[in-house]
Structure formats: C-alpha cells, structure tokens
Amino acid sequence: MKHHLADTQKDVGVCKDAPDEVKKEIWEIVVGLQQKLNKKSSFTLNDEEMAKAGEKRKNNEEEFTQSSNSPSG
Numbered sequence: 001m002k003h004h005l006a007d008t009q010k011d012v013g014v015c016k017d018a019p020d021e022v023k024k025e026i027w028e029i030v031v032g033l034q035q036k037l038n039k040k041s042s043f044t045l046n047d048e049e050m051a052k053a054g055e056k057r058k059n060n061e062e063e064f065t066q067s068s069n070s071p072s073g
Contacts, residue, residue: 006030
C-alpha cells in the first residue's frame with residue numbers, strides 16, 4: 001500500500017487519486033524504512049563477518065596447540 005501511495009512503481013500500480021502531499025509524505029516513510037533496513041542488514045553482515053573471523057581464530061589456535069604438543073612441534 002505504501003508503494004502504491006508513494007508512486008514508487010515497485011510491484012504495484014500508481015495511485016492517481018492520492019494528493020501530492022500524501023505521495024511526498026509516504027515517499028519519505030518508504031525511504032526511511034529502506035534506510036533502516038539497509039543499516040540493519042549491514043549490522044547483520046558485520047556480525048556474520050565477526051563470527052567467521054572468530055571461527056578462523058579458534059581454528060588457528062587449535063592448530064597451534066596441536067602443533068606445539070606434537071613431538072615434532
């Protein structure tokens with residue numbers, strides 16, 4: 001409904017009856033929601049990257065521990 005009123009043409013037709021003020025207000029809402037979504041997804045990506053880095057560090061520590069405990073270590 002927001003995209004219909006805001007005239008974004010995203011998967012819906014344009015509302016020809018909505019006043020320009022309404023279109024502008026809804027457009028600003030849609031843009032704000034999109035920005036929040038992008039910000040949230042970037043945090044999720046950073047969390048995923050941190051998890052991968054932590055897992056890699058854990059693996060490296062395990063390899064180091066195993067090699068230092070080996071007879072050839």
